[in-house]
Amino acid sequence: DAKTTQxxxxxxxxxxxxxxxxxxxxxxxxxxxxxxRQLPSQGPEYVIHGLTSNVNNRMASLAIAEDRKSxxxxxxxxxxxxxxxxxxxxxxxxxxxxxFGTGTRxxxxx
Amino acid sequence: xTGVSQDPRHKITKRGQNVTFRCDPISEHNRLYWYxxxxxxxxxxxxxxxxxxxxxxxxxxxxxxxxxxxxxxxxTLEIQRTEQGxxxxxxxxxxxxxxxxxxxxHFGNGTRLTVT
Numbered sequence: 609d610a611k612t613t614q615x616x617x618x619x620x621x622x623x624x625x626x627x628x629x630x631x632x633x634x635x636x637x638x639x640x641x642x643x644x645r646q647l648p649s650q651g652p653e654y655v656i657h658g659l660t661s662n663v664n665n666r667m668a669s670l671a672i673a674e675d676r677k678s679x680x681x682x683x684x685x686x687x688x689x690x691x692x693x694x695x696x697x698x699x700x701x702x703x704x705x706x707x708f709g710t711g712t713r714x715x716x717x718x
Numbered sequence: 719x720t721g722v723s724q725d726p727r728h729k730i731t732k733r734g735q736n737v738t739f740r741c742d743p744i745s746e747h748n749r750l751y752w753y754x755x756x757x758x759x760x761x762x763x764x765x766x767x768x769x770x771x772x773x774x775x776x777x778x779x780x781x782x783x784x785x786x787x788x789x790x791x792x793x794t795l796e797i798q799r800t801e802q803g804x805x806x807x808x809x810x811x812x813x814x815x816x817x818x819x820x821x822x823x824h825f826g827n828g829t830r831l832t833v834t
Contacts, residue, residue: 640820651722651809651825652761695760701819704749705774708760 612696617713620686628681628712630696638701641672641679645692646711652695655681691716720744722826724810730832731800738796739829743812750793751823752785753809761809767793768815800833807831 613631620626632641642657656663656670658679663670669682683690695711723742731737743750748769753761764783765775769790782800787793797804807828813821 642820642822644823649827651811651827652823653825654822657820657822693760699820703774704766704768704813704819704821705763706751706823707763708753710758710760 612698612709614694614696614709614712616710617715619715619717620683621717622688623685626683626686626690626714626716628683628694628696628714629678630680631678632696632698633677635676635698636700640699640701641670641676642697642699642706643668643670643681644695644697644708645690646695647689647692652708655694657699686714686716688716688718690714722810722812722824724808724826724829726829727827728830728832730834733800733802733833735800736796736798737800737831738794739808739810739831741793741795741810741812741826743792743810744824746814747812747824748790748815749813749821750787751811751813752793752795753811755807755809755828756805764795797831800831802833805831805833 640659643655644652646652656668658670671680693711693713695708725740751766752764755761765785767787770787782798785795807830809828811823811825813823
């Protein structure tokens with residue numbers, strides 16, 4: 609499975625945008641980039657996924673570099689409820705298995 | 719959508735005892751996953767089912783662990799002869815079927831196991 613690298617932790621001020629980076633230099637052409645987040649005392653929840661083009665949904669935006677070796681999850685306006693661990697996952701085709709790393713712990717300051 | 723439910727939420731057991739956890743997936747989801755999570759780590763894949771068939775099992779999974787999904791609905795995860803190293807959060811997730819490899823996972827809130 610291709611590996612992702614994320615910072616261990618980040619801080620953001622409330623109501624400001626947050627850019628969470630993910631490096632995946634060994635990504636293959638058919639790997640999708642998925643993001644999940646895990647709030648305290650809960651199971652992970654799906655945030656967004658994409659292949660090549662940037663993606664937007666009600667929760668976040670996903671910006672994918674042109675060479676696909678990195679991506680950025682963008683929370684447009686952080687709230688205290690966005691404090692969580694954010695996981696960037698490369699999802700291979702041909703398997704239904706998701707492999708989680710250790711993620712980035714996001715702290716949102718009031 | 720009632721979500722994925724897991725039972726019990728917490729389980730404390732003595733070393734050497736057997737434990738069983740239950741997961742009820744979202745009703746129309748035919749894929750079901752089990753993960754284990756220890757403090758400060760991301761969820762670790764254990765196994766997954768497509769309907770009642772167990773299609774993949776982690777090589778890290780000891781033979782003390784067994785999972786079933788009779789009739790392709792709920793699933794159980796049993797740990798025999800528990801050890802202190804089995805203490806963790808056990809997470810269940812489900813996803814829709816079909817041909818997409820990218821169906822999002824929906825997780826339950828887990829069963830926290832403490833082995834004393």
